[in-house]
Amino acid sequence: MKVFGIIDVSTIDYPKKCSAVVFMSDCNMKCGYCHNYEHMMENIYEMTPEEVFNNIDLMFAEAIVISGGEPTLQPDDLKELCKIAKKEGFSVKLDTNGTNIEVVKDLIDGKLIDYIALDVKCAFEKYKNITDYDGEEIRKNIPELLNYCKKNNVFIECRTTFIPDLMDEKDIIEISKTVKGCDLYTIQQFDREHAWKEEYKQMREPTTNELVELGKIAKEYIKNVVVKSKDETIHIIK
Template sequence: MNILKNIKGFYELSLMEWKGVVSSIIFLGGCNFRCIYCHNYDMAFNPKDIPSKDLDDILNNLDNRKGWVDGVVISGGEPTIYGEELIDFLLIFKKRGLKTKIYTNGYNYDVIEKIVDKKIVDEISMDIKHIPGKYEEIIKVKLPELEDRILASINILKRAKINKEFRLTAVKGVHSLEDIKKISELISPEKIILQNVTNDCVRDAYKELITPFTDEEIKCFEKKIEVDHGY
């Protein structure tokens, strides 16, 4: 793999992607999951079809906006599929005095552990797909040691002295209130961030599998989780 040939997108400025941090976003192509609700499926599944961005151009852009941009968010796709290359990649930005955040699906716990131990990441946002035993309903691939690796990542992040967030994209008919409660317990004392699924940017083959909850249902879930965990 070559991380530098798989830089598939760059947003110069975001005020929303990272709470309290003015950031640029880099998208890396490729992913080991095939989630039914993936909105970035071309980038995740067919990165070769998307032209790559030049790292030097991105660095020039960041250097020109020094003092305005505080951090770089590495999104995807799945950044951790690049293994050790991700470490060197993050270091490029840390050496420029920028904060770094990554999004991950949590499968490559060993990569997550390394970047946490090396203190080259300031925030990690991990997507939780389902409860252990039901992951394949969402990710649609069989991967070795799947549940153990996800649990390992959760535990690494719970211990890590960095900002962390756990997100669940809730799909009606796939996630029940009981599932959401179990996931909430799994990541406790951290709090799950519930996102309602949308089916407008997903692959046609999966559109029928995806039904959003109503806003009221999501609010009700949030309330029940709060009550159960005494937040």
């Protein structure tokens, strides 16, 4: 499998659990604000799933988070890594963009993942501009994946990185209506410093107050909503 990095200890990638994070290479989207894109293109290591797992310092980890890139582009290796992690007694979280839900459903069928974080980038008509991917496909995939997770008792978080220069509250309303069956919805602060496209480095970051107001909008549709700035996580109560 192709990977571009491993974090041995993270306290932010799996809620309420200390985790190790594996970053799998390749992505079928090109989000200009992605923190990982340049690392993914410059640092690619070919390893077996067993070698990846054995290269993690698991002294403090309770869970394994598999991120990217988009992990579902390497379905066989992803599945094998999940099998190894589950066999060793770890909870498994998958970060995905929702493009390959049959791969995700197969992992759910095998009881190989416990938590899914689904990135919902923007209003679906804006997907092509922001991600270079068809938003209508994502619009169709989301309800199917939400229902499948509910049916199989897999926790699903949906999350959006809010970019004020490209998005507004209408994006959040559209997304919230679409993902209203999720267990948690997170609105994240856009970080221009670590964007890989130069044009995004010039865009304005949202304030914490702006994120909170957007969180209140999402709360009209979704029970559990949090907003995350660089410095804090705020649970929206309304």
